[in-house]
Amino acid sequence: MKRARIIYNPTSGRELFKKHLPEVLQKFEQAGYETSCHATTGEGDAIQAAKAASERGFDLIVAAGGDGTINEVVNGIAELEERPQLAVIPVGTTNDFARAIGIPLNNVIAAVDVILEGEPKKIDIGKVNDHYFINIAGGGRLTELTYEVPSKLKTMVGQLAYYLKGMEMLPSIRPAEVEIEYDGKLFQGEIMLFLVSLTNSVGGFEKLAPDSKLDDGMFDLLILKKANLAEFIRIASLALRGDHINDEHIIYTKANRVKVVNKDKMQLNLDGEYGGMLPGEFVNMYQHIDVIMSAEKVRQMEE
Numbered sequence: 001m002k003r004a005r006i007i008y009n010p011t012s013g014r015e016l017f018k019k020h021l022p023e024v025l026q027k028f029e030q031a032g033y034e035t036s037c038h039a040t041t042g043e044g045d046a047i048q049a050a051k052a053a054s055e056r057g058f059d060l061i062v063a064a065g066g067d068g069t070i071n072e073v074v075n076g077i078a079e080l081e082e083r084p085q086l087a088v089i090p091v092g093t094t095n096d097f098a099r100a101i102g103i104p105l106n107n108v109i110a111a112v113d114v115i116l117e118g119e120p121k122k123i124d125i126g127k128v129n130d131h132y133f134i135n136i137a138g139g140g141r142l143t144e145l146t147y148e149v150p151s152k153l154k155t156m157v158g159q160l161a162y163y164l165k166g167m168e169m170l171p172s173i174r175p176a177e178v179e180i181e182y183d184g185k186l187f188q189g190e191i192m193l194f195l196v197s198l199t200n201s202v203g204g205f206e207k208l209a210p211d212s213k214l215d216d217g218m219f220d221l222l223i224l225k226k227a228n229l230a231e232f233i234r235i236a237s238l239a240l241r242g243d244h245i246n247d248e249h250i251i252y253t254k255a256n257r258v259k260v261v262n263k264d265k266m267q268l269n270l271d272g273e274y275g276g277m278l279p280g281e282f283v284n285m286y287q288h289i290d291v292i293m294s295a296e297k298v299r300q301m302e303e
């Protein structure tokens with residue numbers, strides 16, 4: 001019999017998950033999994049829980065939480081030789097990864113149904129300075145807003161909390177001087193931000209990296225060069241529709257390896273959480289994780 005371990009963050013998003021837990025367990029059992037669960041206790045706990053579940057031979061880890069929880073689960077299994085399959089029940093504030101793999105958001109039971117009818121698919125993840133990421137890594141003052149927003153405020157007003165904080169930060173954003181090497185090319189100069197992306201849906205902007213593919217072994221690299229406030233706002237509004245990529249302030253390309261060396265101090269953002277300080281070298285790990293996607297998403301990828 002196959003065994004599933006549900007690792008859930010009881011504090012994620014609007015704290016929805018726990019109320020549905022008995023039904024979730026029942027559905028996995030009915031689908032033929034012997035199922036148990038673990039509630040995370042704080043930062044880093046999902047890393048240990050995922051590693052322990054893998055070592056105990058679980059076939060499937062179901063991560064229930066936001067992108068932060070999924071990131072931790074992936075960091076727990078990425079280094080192991082024998083990695084279990086991964087499924088995701090999205091109940092966080094940002095659920096970019098779940099959106100990318102076609103799992104319904106903030107509806108626990110609908111997500112479970114899609115998972116149980118879904119299909120496994122091997123997808124890429126990123127590695128930088130010994131940390132793994134599943135959606136996106138980046139640097140530049142604006143990327144810091146994803147973890148500057150207090151968790152209580154996210155629980156209360158959800159995604160809106162990011163926009164409010166973003167507006168507040170905008171006038172104080174300064175460019176930073178960097179060297180970015182990507183697949184043999186070099187950019188040198190001042191930038192507002194850079195993003196190294198695996199999925200097309202980032203922070204609610206669904207077309208920020210419109211060409212990204214989940215399993216092609218390539219990142220989408222996006223660099224926003226120095227821009228003034230008015231230009232910045234114009235480019236951000238273009239980005240809502242995916243029309244920013246031809247703007248003269250933007251470099252948008254595919255790359256398998258990206259090395260960022262910063263002259264000014266720069267923090268690294270990994271899947272929306274603080275990931276230490278740059279510099280860093282980003283490496284795409286080709287089809288490293290076996291994830292259960294919606295059957296529809298798998299069909300779209302194979303078209």
Ligand SMILES: Nc1ncnc2c1ncn2[C@@H]1O[C@H](COP(=O)(O)OP(=O)(O)OP(=O)(O)O)[C@@H](O)[C@H]1O
Nearest residue numbers: 012013040041042043065066067068069092093094
């Ligand atoms: N019991 C807990 N109490 C407090 N924090 C926790 C607990 N368990 C996990 N965490 C922390 O919460 C962080 C964020 O959680 P998660 O991403 O699941 O939800 P979120 O903040 O609602 O959504 P998002 O990160 O997508 O905005 C995790 O990275 C983890 O460090």
